[in-house]
Every structure is written in C-alpha cells, then in structure tokens.
Amino acid sequence: MKHLRLDVVTMSAAALLVAITLIAMTPVAEAARWRREVVVVRDHTSGSRWGPIIVAEIAALNAALPPGAPRFVYRDARTIPCAAIDRNRRAISVCSIDRFARPAATSTTRRNETIREALIVLRDDQIRLGQSRVCHELMHATTAIPDAYRTEPESCVRGSRATFGAWDIALLGSEYGARR
Numbered sequence: 001m002k003h004l005r006l007d008v009v010t011m012s013a014a015a016l017l018v019a020i021t022l023i024a025m026t027p028v029a030e031a032a033r034w035r036r037e038v039v040v041v042r043d044h045t046s047g048s049r050w051g052p053i054i055v056a057e058i059a060a061l062n063a064a065l066p067p068g069a070p071r072f073v074y075r076d077a078r079t080i081p082c083a084a085i086d087r088n089r090r091a092i093s094v095c096s097i098d099r100f101a102r103p104a105a106t107s108t109t110r111r112n113e114t115i116r117e118a119l120i121v122l123r124d125d126q127i128r129l130g131q132s133r134v135c136h137e138l139m140h141a142t143t144a145i146p147d148a149y150r151t152e153p154e155s156c157v158r159g160s161r162a163t164f165g166a167w168d169i170a171l172l173g174s175e176y177g178a179r180r
C-alpha cells in the first residue's frame with residue numbers, strides 16, 4: 001500500500017490520463033467483474049509464508065478500486081490441496097503447490113461479464129517473487145483479464161511491477177467504476 005501511494009504520487013497526472021484514456025478507447029473485451037458487495041478471498045496455502053503477502057496485496061487492491069466496487073476480504077482458511085477445493089463457493093480460493101508441479105495460474109468461472117468464482121494456484125518456489133505473483137494472480141481473479149506478458153510496463157499482470165500499477169488501476173476503474 002505504501003508503494004502504491006508513492007507510485008501514484010510520483011506518476012504525472014498526464015500519464016495517468018493517458019493510461020485511462022487508452023483503456024477507455026480499447027476496452028478489454030475479455031474482462032469481467034465481480035458483482036457482490038463483499039468477495040471473500042479464502043487462503044488455503046500451506047505454511048505461513050503466503051498469508052502476509054496475500055493480506056498486503058488485498059489491501060493494495062481495495063485501495064486501488066474505485067468507490068462502489070466490491071470489498072475483497074481475506075480469510076485464513078485451513079490448508080487443503082488445490083485439487084480438493086470446492087469451486088462452488090462464490091469466492092476467490094488460493095492454494096499453493098510444490099515447485100514444477102504445474103504453472104502458477106488463475107482460473108475463473110464466469111457468466112458473461114460476471115465472475116462467479118476464481119481459483120488462484122501459487123507455486124511455493126516462487127515465494128521470493130511473492131508480492132508480484134500475488135498481484136498478478138489477483139488481477140486475473142478480479143478482472144478475468146488474460147495474460148499478455150510484458151506488454152504494459154505499468155502493470156503487475158501485463159508487466160513485471162511488484163504491485164498494482166497505473167495500467168492495473170485504470171483497468172480496475174473501467175471494470176468497477178460508476179459507469180458499469
């Protein structure tokens with residue numbers, strides 16, 4: 001959250017306007033949103049390493065969202081394997097796997113432009129990149145935006161920023177802003 005504030009302050013208003021305008025001009029057709037007041041993020045990861053990172057990035061996410069958007073709430077849930085997660089819950093579930101078992105990934109279930117549930121699979125061997133990994137997957141889970149690596153420098157989902165950048169904030173604004 002501290003990083004986020006700093007970046008917003010140091011970024012010029014003109015750059016922010018350009019980012020917002022670009023997104024307004026080229027809507028991301030694949031994007032979607034949650035339509036609930038509160039979305040619970042259930043942390044099923046093993047050990048205690050991911051938890052504080054997830055808590056911090058959810059705080060940054062809530063700070064990045066416009067007024068009227070859902071509030072994302074962290075819940076420390078018991079550790080269970082990714083394959084055992086009940087995907088019928090209307091929530092974002094987070095689990096973790098050993099290295100190389102399979103790629104880190106987020107999948108969402110959606111109906112048209114509404115996200116119904118999401119599963120974030122983190123890789124324990126990527127804990128060093130924890131903040132940017134969690135931000136990246138949270139962007140998938142909250143907007144259903146697909147990957148396009150290294151196409152947007154001011155982004156944690158389409159660039160390599162450690163936390164939400166101007167591009168991410170603009171996308172969140174266009175999905176969750178008042179016009180929707």
Ligand SMILES: [Zn+2]
Pocket residue numbers: 136140146147
């Ligand atoms: Zn991705």
